[in-house]
Amino acid sequence: MNSRTGETGVSVTSGEECRAIFSQAIGENRTYLMEHECKEILESMGIATTGFLVAGSEDEAVEMSNTLGYPVVLKIVSPDVVHKTDSGGVKLNLADEDAVRAAYGEIVGAFKYQHIIGVAVQKMADPGVEAIIGVTRDPNFGPVLMFGLGGIFVEVLKDVTFRVLPVTLQDIDEMIQEIKGYPLLKGYRGKAVDIDALKNLLLKISELVLTFPEIRELDLNPVFLYPRGNMTVDARMFVSPAPEAVSQQASGNTVEQMRTLFYPGSIAVLGATSVEGKLGYNVFRNLLFHKFAGKLYPINPKSESVQGVKAYRSITEVPDPVDLAIVLVPASAAVTAVEECCRKGVKIIVVETAGFAETGADGKAAQEKIREIIKAHGCRLLGPNCSGVINTHVGNVQSIGLVEELGKGNIGMTAQAGVYAAGILTGLRHVMNFGIVATIGNKMDISETDILEYLGSDDHIDVVAMYMEDVKSGRRFIDVASEVTKKKPVIALKGGRTAAGTKVVSSHTASLAGNDEINSAAFRQSGIIRARDNEHLFGLLKAFARQPLPRGDGILVITYTGSLGVAATDTLYLNGMRLAELEPELKERLKGILPDYVTSLNPVDYSFSMDAEQLRKTIELGIVSEDVGGLIVVLQGEILGSFVDTLRSIDYKGKPILSCVAVKEFMMEDVILMEKAGFPVYSTVEMAAEILADMYRYSLRKDRQAQA
Ligand code: ADP
Ligand code: MG
Numbered sequence: 182m183n184s185r186t187g188e189t190g191v192s193v194t195s196g197e198e199c200r201a202i203f204s205q206a207i208g209e210n211r212t213y214l215m216e217h218e219c220k221e222i223l224e225s226m227g228i229a230t231t232g233f234l235v236a237g238s239e240d241e242a243v244e245m246s247n248t249l250g251y252p253v254v255l256k257i258v259s260p261d262v263v264h265k266t267d268s269g270g271v272k273l274n275l276a277d278e279d280a281v282r283a284a285y286g287e288i289v290g291a292f293k294y295q296h297i298i299g300v301a302v303q304k305m306a307d308p309g310v311e312a313i314i315g316v317t318r319d320p321n322f323g324p325v326l327m328f329g330l331g332g333i334f335v336e337v338l339k340d341v342t343f344r345v346l347p348v349t350l351q352d353i354d355e356m357i358q359e360i361k362g363y364p365l366l367k368g369y370r371g372k373a374v375d376i377d378a379l380k381n382l383l384l385k386i387s388e389l390v391l392t393f394p395e396i397r398e399l400d401l402n403p404v405f406l407y408p409r410g411n412m413t414v415d416a417r418m419f420v421s422p423a424p425e426a427v428s429q430q431a432s433g434n435t436v437e438q439m440r441t442l443f444y445p446g447s448i449a450v451l452g453a454t455s456v457e458g459k460l461g462y463n464v465f466r467n468l469l470f471h472k473f474a475g476k477l478y479p480i481n482p483k484s485e486s487v488q489g490v491k492a493y494r495s496i497t498e499v500p501d502p503v504d505l506a507i508v509l510v511p512a513s514a515a516v517t518a519v520e521e522c523c524r525k526g527v528k529i530i531v532v533e534t535a536g537f538a539e540t541g542a543d544g545k546a547a548q549e550k551i552r553e554i555i556k557a558h559g560c561r562l563l564g565p566n567c568s569g570v571i572n573t574h575v576g577n578v579q580s581i582g583l584v585e586e587l588g589k590g591n592i593g594m595t596a597q598a599g600v601y602a603a604g605i606l607t608g609l610r611h612v613m614n615f616g617i618v619a620t621i622g623n624k625m626d627i628s629e630t631d632i633l634e635y636l637g638s639d640d641h642i643d644v645v646a647m648y649m650e651d652v653k654s655g656r657r658f659i660d661v662a663s664e665v666t667k668k669k670p671v672i673a674l675k676g677g678r679t680a681a682g683t684k685v686v687s688s689h690t691a692s693l694a695g696n697d698e699i700n701s702a703a704f705r706q707s708g709i710i711r712a713r714d715n716e717h718l719f720g721l722l723k724a725f726a727r728q729p730l731p732r733g734d735g736i737l738v739i740t741y742t743g744s745l746g747v748a749a750t751d752t753l754y755l756n757g758m759r760l761a762e763l764e765p766e767l768k769e770r771l772k773g774i775l776p777d778y779v780t781s782l783n784p785v786d787y788s789f790s791m792d793a794e795q796l797r798k799t800i801e802l803g804i805v806s807e808d809v810g811g812l813i814v815v816l817q818g819e820i821l822g823s824f825v826d827t828l829r830s831i832d833y834k835g836k837p838i839l840s841c842v843a844v845k846e847f848m849m850e851d852v853i854l855m856e857k858a859g860f861p862v863y864s865t866v867e868m869a870a871e872i873l874a875d876m877y878r879y880s881l882r883k884d885r886q887a888q889a
Contacts, residue, residue: 195225195226196392198221198222198225199222199225199389199392199393200393202214202218202221202222203393203395203396203420206218206420207395207420207421207422209260211260211420212397212419212420212421213260213263213417213418213419213420214417214418214419214420215258215259215260215298215417216233216256216258216265216301216415216416216417217233217234217235217258217301218233218418219399219416219417219418220232220233220413220416221233222389222418223389223401223413223416226385226388226389227385228382228385228386228413229410229411229412229413230412230413230414230416231254231303231304231306231412231413231414232249232302232303232304233301234249234301234302234303235258235298235299235300235301235302236285236299236300236301236302237299239281239282239285239286242255242281242282242285242300242302243278243281243282245302246275246278246281246302247278249302249303249304250304251275251276251277251305252274252275252276252305253275253281253302253303253304253305254271254272254273254274254275254301254302254303254304254305255271255272255275255281255284255285255288255300255301255302255303256270256271256272256288256300256301256303257270257271257288257291257292257295257297257300257301258297258298258299258300258301259292259295259296259297259298260296260298261295261296262292262295263417265415268291268292269287269288269291270288270291270292272284272287272288273305274305275305281302285300288300306405306412306414307405307407307412308405309374309405309406309407309411309412310330310365310366310374310405310406311330311331311332311403311404311405311406312328312329312330312331312379312403312404312405312406312411313327313328313329313330313331313335313341313400313401313402313403313404313689313690314326314327314328314382314383314386314400314401314402314404315327315328315398315399315400315401315402315688315689315690315691315693316346316386316387316390316396316398316399316690317398317688317690317691317694318397318398319345319655319694319696319699321651321652321653321655321699322345322652322655322656322659322699322703323345323346323655323656324345324346324390324391325343325344325345325346325694325699325702326343326344326345326346326348326356326383326386326387326390327341327342327343327690327693327694328341328342328356328357328360328383329341329342329360329362329693330360330362330365330366331402331403331404332403334360334361334362335689335693338361339693340360340361340362341360341693342356342359342360342702343356343694343698343699343701343702344356344702344705344706345655345656345659345699345702345703345706346387346390346391347387347391348383348384348387348706350380350384351885351889352706353380353383353384354380355705356383357376357379357380357383366379366406372408373408374406374407374408374411375406375407375408375409375410375411378406378409378410378411379406379411382404382411382413386399386401393423394423394424395420395421395422395423396418396419396420397418397419397420397421398418398419398688398690398691399416399417399418399419399688399690400415400416400417400418400688400689400690401413401415401416402415402416402417402689403415417688419688435631435634435635436634436635436638438528438529438561438631439627439631439632439634439635440635440639441504441505441528441529442505442529442531442561442563442570442619442627442635443570443572443575443577443617443619443635443639444572444575444577445475445504445505445528445529445577446475446476446504447475447476447477447478447501447502447503447504447505448468448473448475448476448477448478448503448504448505448506448507448577448579449477449478449479449480449493449496449499449503449505449506449507449522449525449527450464450465450468450477450478450479450480450487450506450507450509451480451496451506451507451508451509451510451518451522452480452481452508452509452510453465453479453480453481453487453488453492453509454479454481454484454487455484455486455487455488460509460533460581461481461509462488463580463581463582463583464507464509464533464569464579464580464581465477465479465487465488465490466488466583467578467579467580467583467584468576468577468578468579469488469489469490470578470584471573471576471577471578471584471587472576473575473576473577473578474575474576474577475504475575475577476501477490478490478492478493478496478499478503479491479492479493480492480493480494480495480496480499481493481494482494482495495521496518496521496522496525496527497521497524497525499525502526503522503525503526503527504527504528504529505527505528505529505530505531506522506525506527506529506530506531507531507533507569507579508522508530508531508532508533508534508565509533509534510534511534511536512534512535512536512537512544512547512565515532515534515537515547515551515565516547516550516551516554519532519551519554519555519562520554522560523554523555523557523558523560527560528560528561529560529561529562529563530555530560530561530562530563531562531563531564531567531569531570531579532551532562532563532564532565532566532567532622533564533565533566533567533568533569533579533581533599533622534564534565534566535565535566536565536566537551537565537566537623537625538565538566538623538625539566539623548565548623548625551565551625552625552626555626561626561627562625562626562627563619563621563622563626563627564621564622564623564624564625565622565623565625566622566623567599567620567621567622567623568580568581568582568598568599568600568602568603568620568622569581569599569620570617570618570619570620571584571587571602571606571615571617571618571619572616572617573587573588573589573590573614573615573616573617574589574616574617574641580599580602580603581599581603582599582603584603584606584607585607585610586610587606587610587614587615588610588614589614589616589641590613590614590615590616590726591614591616591641591642591643591644591726592613592614592615592616592617592642592643592644592645592646592722592726593615593616593617593618593619593636593639593641593642593644593645593646594615594617594618594619594645594646594647594648595618595619595620595621595629595632595633595636595645595646595647595648595649596618596619596620596621596647596648596649597620597621597622597624597629597648597649597650598620598622599620599622601648602618602620602648605719606618609719611853611856611857612723612852612853612856612857613719613722613723613726613727613856614726616639616641616642617636617639617641617642619632624653628653628654629647629649629652629653629658630653630654630657630658630661630662633645633647633658633661633662633665633671634661634664634665636665637661637664637665637668637669642669643669643725643726644669644670644671644672644722644725644726645665645669645670645671645672646671646672646673646674646718646722647671647672647673647674647709648673648674648676648718649673649674649675649676650675650676652675652700652703658703658707659703659706659707660707662704662707662708662709663706663707663708666707666708666709666879666882666883666886667708667883667886667887670710670725670879671707671708671709671710672709672710672711672712672718672721672722672725673704673709673710673711673712674711674712674714674715674717674718675697675700675704675711708879708882708886710875710879716868717868720861720863720868720872721872721875723856723861724837724839724861724872724873724876725876725879727859727860727861728837728838728839728859728861728876729833729835729836729837730837730876730877730879730880730883731810731811731836731837731873731876731877731880732810732835732836732880733761733808733809733810733811733877734757734758734759734810734877735758735759735760735761735762735808735809735810736749736753736758736759736760736761736809736810736811736812736813736870736873737760737761737763737783737785737799737803737806737809737811737812737813738750738753738760738783738784738785738812738813738814738815739784739785739787739791739796739799739800739803739812739813739814739815740784740785740786740787740814740815740866741786741787741788741789741790741791741815741816741817742786742788742789742815743781743784743786743788745815745841745843745866746781746784746786746815747784748865748866748867748870749784749813749815749841749866749867749869749870750784752866752867752870752871752874753870753873753874756870756871756874756875757874757877757878758870758873758874758877760783760784761783761803761806761808761809761810762783762808763782763783763802763803763806763808763809764806764807764808767802767805767806768782770802771785771799771802774795774798774799774802775787775795776790785799789817791816791817792823793823793824793826793827794827796814796816796824796827796828797827797828797830797831800812800814800828800831800833800838801831803836804831804832804833804834804836809836810836810877811836811837811838811839811873811876811877812836812837812838812839813838813839813840813841813866813869813870813873814838814839814840814841815840815841815842815843815866816840816841816842817842818842818843818844818845818847818848818851819848821842821848821851821852821854821855822850822851822854824855825851825854825855825858825860828855828858828860829858829859837873837876838860839860839861839863839869839872839873840855840860840861840862840863840869841862841863841864841865841866841868841869842855842862842863842864843864843865843866844864845862845863845864846864
């Protein structure tokens with residue numbers, strides 16, 4: 182077969198020939214393509230391999246070897262043998278005809294009880310840097326590309342990286358640079374590999390897998406990488422009939438629909454009541470207490486009025502149009518309630534009631550019934566089994582728990598569970614303000630991706646937080662997140678990191694691809710910042726929500742204790758940042774401020790003599806310095822209060838400042854003063870330094886995206 186491909190693509194002719202190979206294998210009920218079949222496909226795309234000749238007899242093997250030139254390699258060709266070396270099916274470095282004859286006999290002898298197609302005859306490839314390239318399919322994200330270095334790098338160190346397909350050139354660049362073995366590729370003892378050819382190979386493999394959904398999994402293991410070009414030495418594919426493409430398209434006007442969820446003109450509450458302690462009491466009381474900026478219609482067949490507001494027996498009796506309905510009636514009555522809402526022409530239905538798919542077969546059936554109803558009417562549904570949304574900007578507080586006064590903040594958040602969302606709102610009320618919180622519950626219809634897409638476009642929201650247990654919409658999630666992260670930071674905390682995968686694994690690639698690796702890849706690919714734990718999440722949120730992004734990697738550290746200065750320095754460098762170098766004239770001015778015994782100019786260490794005035798002057802030098810991209814100040818908890826007004830009076834000219842107060846838990850009053858003034862406080866300087874680095878990385882990516 183000739184190679185008639187374009188730069189990266191699968192040409193029409195090679196496409197037909199590839200398809201014929203897949204059809205034949207699938208027609209024979211095989212799930213596995215043998216090496217020579219794979220290599221024929223690869224060659225047709227212009228990928229260099231050791232060839233796909235198969236000999237049917239010893240004489241033919243010798244003839245082929247003579248034509249190829251020695252040394253050669255012989256390998257078993259059998260649909261029953263996946264790991265050829267294990268059972269003596271690979272004979273390397275055969276120098277002459279005699280060696281070929283001997284090897285042929287040994288291979289045929291070793292596999293006499295298997296179905297043998299023949300013996301492959303290949304050129305012995307020159308040694309190179311061994312790499313592995315693979316593709317596996319994730320049930321949620323679809324095909325995923327893997328790259329890593331072969332040999333012990335993959336076997337022992339699991340030094341591999343993933344990206345969800347399709348990939349951009351930027352993704353491929355990042356994959357190559359991300360593996361720990363990257364220095365071996367870039368150049369080691371004067372030898373480097375052809376990175377462009379490697380990128381091209383990765384692109385071609387992506388193209389191949391996207392063109393042929395029949396390819397379920399693929400391993401090129403090994404590929405030898407050379408200073409010029411590369412050589413695929415072994416290949417295998419697992420195939421299955423092409424699955425139906427599942428549409429992950431959102432309905433075209435998601436953003437407009439979600440705007441109605443967060444900014445409805447009117448809300449009806451089905452199950453609103455004046456009886457304290459009931460959910461229907463809490464939800465309606467929240468809307469009244471937070472002064473919802475729209476019309477409210479309590480729906481209750483047994484009351485004339487609810488909490489002082491005229492009530493209706495059914496939503497269909499409300500004389501005006503209703504944008505959004507909150508359903509709080511028991512699960513048994515919810516189907517009818519949803520039906521009535523649809524008849525009324527409600528655009529968004531929020532089902533907070535529990536007792537659906539999460540409880541078993543009956544609940545599942547009810548949920549399915551609801552799905553059909555809303556589909557027929559074209560409205561959207563949040564939940565069931567959720568705690569609604571909160572939008573503090575218009576007092577739209579739908580929570581099932583009573584919620585006290587909230588600030589109008591610039592953080593938007595999605596969470597699966599209502600209790601979690603309520604907990605953080607209450608707990609963090611003093612140190613950070615959320616603007617929008619959405620709980621998605623069973624996410625029967627509206628998903629985290631819909632909310633994310635919307636939050637990207639809401640002008641009140643500068644930072645998006647996602648607390649997620651599972652990511653559903655796969656590729657659409659990545660596409661949406663990639664767009665949102667161009668505009669504002671998205672920070673995700675993903676639960677279930679260690680959940681063991683239960684999928685059946687056949688390829689090497691699949692065995693290396695745990696669910697969490699794929700999630701991580703999806704996050705990285707779309708520019709989402711992944712938080713390690715809740716503390717990290719909130720630490721990131723308050724910095725991104727309150728402080729500007731660093732415009733450079735040089736940081737000025739101001740401390741009262743040398744050891745925390747050292748800790749800050751270490752963490753900065755470990756995270757790709759550095760200490761800033763003040764200009765000579767600024768250094769002189771700084772020396773004038775410092776006590777005589779202080780010698781270090783960054784970290785600036787005041788050792789217990791720091792006062793507010795010195796701090797102000799030092800910070801101002803940092804703001805003037807061209808080399809300072811951001812500041813970290815380590816403040817003494819006992820006198821924290823004395824710094825707050827000074828810090829507030831400084832013009833930072835767009836430079837971020839993060840503070841550390843060791844064991845801040847014991848001086849929370851002053852810490853809250855600081856936080857309320859817009860200065861994020863961390864109890865470890867490592868956290869402050871790491872977060873500044875996260876912010877800087879995000880700003881670099883944002884700039885790069887803006888240029889692209
Ligand atoms: P399998 O993975 O099924 O055991 P391979 O085809 O990968 O079999 O062969 C095993 C090893 O032999 C490879 O990892 C590679 O190091 C070496 N090898 C195989 N074919 C060649 C070849 N044509 N040229 C050089 N080395 C080869
Ligand atoms: Mg192999």
